[in-house]
Structures are given as C-alpha cells and as structure tokens.
Amino acid sequence: MTKKRVLITGAAGFLGSHLCDRFIKEGFHVIGMDNLLTGNIKNIEHLFPLKEFEYFHHDVTKFVHVPGELDYILHFASPASPIDYLKMPIQTLKVGSLGTHNLLGLAKEKNARILVASTSEVYGDPNVHPQPEEYWGNVNPVGPRGVYDEAKRFMESITMAYHNFHGVDTRIIRIFNTYGPRMRLDDGRALPAFMSQALTGQDLTVFGDGSQTRSFCYVADLVEGIFRLLMSDYHMPVNIGNPAEITLLEFAEEIIKLTGTKQKIVFQPLPKDDPKQRKPDITKAKALLGWEPKVDRAEGLKITYEYFKQALGKA
Numbered sequence: 001m002t003k004k005r006v007l008i009t010g011a012a013g014f015l016g017s018h019l020c021d022r023f024i025k026e027g028f029h030v031i032g033m034d035n036l037l038t039g040n041i042k043n044i045e046h047l048f049p050l051k052e053f054e055y056f057h058h059d060v061t062k063f064v065h066v067p068g069e070l071d072y073i074l075h076f077a078s079p080a081s082p083i084d085y086l087k088m089p090i091q092t093l094k095v096g097s098l099g100t101h102n103l104l105g106l107a108k109e110k111n112a113r114i115l116v117a118s119t120s121e122v123y124g125d126p127n128v129h130p131q132p133e134e135y136w137g138n139v140n141p142v143g144p145r146g147v148y149d150e151a152k153r154f155m156e157s158i159t160m161a162y163h164n165f166h167g168v169d170t171r172i173i174r175i176f177n178t179y180g181p182r183m184r185l186d187d188g189r190a191l192p193a194f195m196s197q198a199l200t201g202q203d204l205t206v207f208g209d210g211s212q213t214r215s216f217c218y219v220a221d222l223v224e225g226i227f228r229l230l231m232s233d234y235h236m237p238v239n240i241g242n243p244a245e246i247t248l249l250e251f252a253e254e255i256i257k258l259t260g261t262k263q264k265i266v267f268q269p270l271p272k273d274d275p276k277q278r279k280p281d282i283t284k285a286k287a288l289l290g291w292e293p294k295v296d297r298a299e300g301l302k303i304t305y306e307y308f309k310q311a312l313g314k315a
C-alpha cells in the first residue's frame with residue numbers, strides 16, 4: 001500500500017520536529033520543510049536516514065513547490081516565541097500571511113487537507129476567562145506583539161476564505177503554551193528561562209509581581225490533539241492546551257523545587273502588552289475529538305528538565 005504523504009512546514013522547530021516523529025510513527029511519508037530561521041536541524045537529523053523522510057530547505061514565503069501527491073499539509077512555520085517575533089517582525093508577518101497563502105494554494109492544487117497552527121495569542125489580553133473559541137479576542141494591532149497576533153488572525157481568516165470560496169479542506173488549531181524537549185533554552189519563554197537560570201546558577205527572573213497566569217501543555221498531549229483534529233471533519237478553530245492554570249510566581253517556585261537550586265526569585269518590570277491570564281476552554285476538543293491532556297505538569301517538567309540538563313551538559 002502506498003503511504004499517505006504529509007508536508008510539515010517548520011519541521012526543524014520544536015513542534016514541527018515532534019510532528020515529523022509522530023507522522024513517521026503513524027506510517028506516513030513525511031516531507032519536512034524549513035528555512036532554519038528559528039529552528040535547529042539537529043531536531044530532525046535522526047530522521048535523515050529514513051526513506052520515509054525528505055527534507056526541503058525552503059522559505060515558505062516564497063512560492064512553494066512539492067513534487068508528487070500530497071494528502072496533508074501541516075503549516076507550522078513561524079517564529080513563535082516573543083523574543084523571536086520581536087526581533088523578526090516582518091518575517092513573522094510574512095510567514096503568517098504570504099506563507100499561509102502559498103500553502104493554501106498548494107493544498108488547493110494537490111487537493112490536500114491543510115491544518116494551520118494558530119495560537120492562543122489571537123485572544124490577545126483576554127477579557128473573557130477561560131477563552132472559548134467563540135471569543136473574538138482583545139489584540140492591540142499596533143503593539144509590539146501585534147505582528148504575531150495579527151499574522152495569526154490573518155492566517156485564520158485566509159484559511160476560512162479558502163475553505164468557503166475554494167472548498168479547500170482546512171483545519172485551524174489554536175495552540176496554548178506548550179513545553180517539552182527540543183524547546184530552545186534561549187527562546188525567552190518562562191519555562192526555559194527558569195530552567196536555564198536554575199541550571200546555570202542564576203536567580204529566576206519573574207516579570208511584574210508574578211500574579212499573571214499561564215497554562216502549560218506537554219508536547220505529546222498537543223501532538224495527539226493535532227493528530228485527532230487533522231483526522232476529524234471539523235473546520236472551525238479548536239483550542240488545544242492544558243487548562244491547569246498557575247501563576248508565574250508559583251511556577252518559578254515549582255522549578256526551584258524540581259531543580260533543587262539554591263537561587264532565589266527576582267522581579268523585573270512587566271513587558272508591554274503581556275497577557276495577564278491565559279487558560280484554554282477545551283470543551284470543544286473534549287466533545288469533538290475526545291481529547292484532553294494526559295501528562296500532568298510534574299511529569300512533563302521532569303522529562304523537560306532532563307532534556308535541558310543534557311542540552312547544557314549538566315546531566
């Protein structure tokens with residue numbers, strides 16, 4: 001039997017590389033595409049010897065051509081952490097707009113189903129808590145984070161337009177904070193920052209008073225949610241994330257306990273437009289996909305800590 005063929009953009013990134021692993025495991029032929037803007041080829045090097053895996057070095061904001069048939073496209077290419085998209089605002093806007101346009105065109109040409117990676121950031125600094133998919137969001141288009149939030153909002157919009165006007169088979173996932181092995185230590189997000197500070201003997205930096213909340217989903221849970229959504233027949237946006245909410249101060253304390261560091265917590269001013277609360281309403285994912293997170297934070301953090309220890313040569 002011929003294998004189903006899937007194109008994964010952002011393949012060398014944190015999430016894209018885990019998706020490549022999962023689709024190989026599921027018996028697919030995987031074509032990974034990346035331009036290594038924020039990714040690391042090491043994340044997928046282990047797949048290079050496999051005949052079921054191909055890698056195309058390509059910038060998806062340029063015309064995308066893939067020889068042969070395609071059954072599925074997963075569009076995950078985009079700078080994703082604030083540190084990256086604040087440094088690369090234009091690339092971020094281009095990959096969400098031109099990149100998504102190119103991939104929707106490819107999906108139309110190949111008659112492939114396409115899933116696009118949107119984000120909880122489309123809710124901005126939400127006035128509704130937790131955030132259901134029906135909430136329209138509270139985004140500052142001209143604030144520093146606007147480049148990412150609006151790129152993703154445009155991505156959702158053009159994806160729906162291709163669905164409605166060209167009949168393209170589309171899926172939209174709104175991903176909430178995800179963590180796990182292959183996150184970059186220097187991506188500026190709280191979890192890698194706290195862990196690298198703990199591992200290198202620096203105090204843990206909490207922004208503001210640390211009362212802002214986040215919820216963290218372990219990467220294997222997210223990948224399961226993506227797989228189920230792709231295989232479903234639902235084309236409206238679906239939240240995937242872990243609703244277990246924690247303040248950043250409590251989170252820093254958890255990391256201190258886990259790592260056994262003697263460092264303390266220090267406070268710094270809150271960055272502009274930093275959301276105060278973030279927690280997914282996953283009613284839809286539960287009902288439509290039978291999905292809910294399985295890995296609790298203690299377990300996920302332990303695995304991630306082992307990964308970071310290795311990455312820093314402290315194992």
Ligand code: NAD
Pocket residue numbers: 009010011012013014015016033034035036037038039040058059060061075076077078079080081095099117118119120174175176177178179
């Ligand atoms: P990442 O930075 O690790 O991976 C993104 C990948 O996309 C990188 O390998 C990068 O080189 C590649 N890329 C960027 N621009 C490109 C371009 N023009 N052409 C080809 N490749 C390009 O980020 P991630 O955390 O793996 O995020 C993956 C996707 O998931 C992103 O679209 C992001 O917006 C979305 N997302 C992630 C999270 C999260 O918690 N990690 C949350 C919400 C949404």
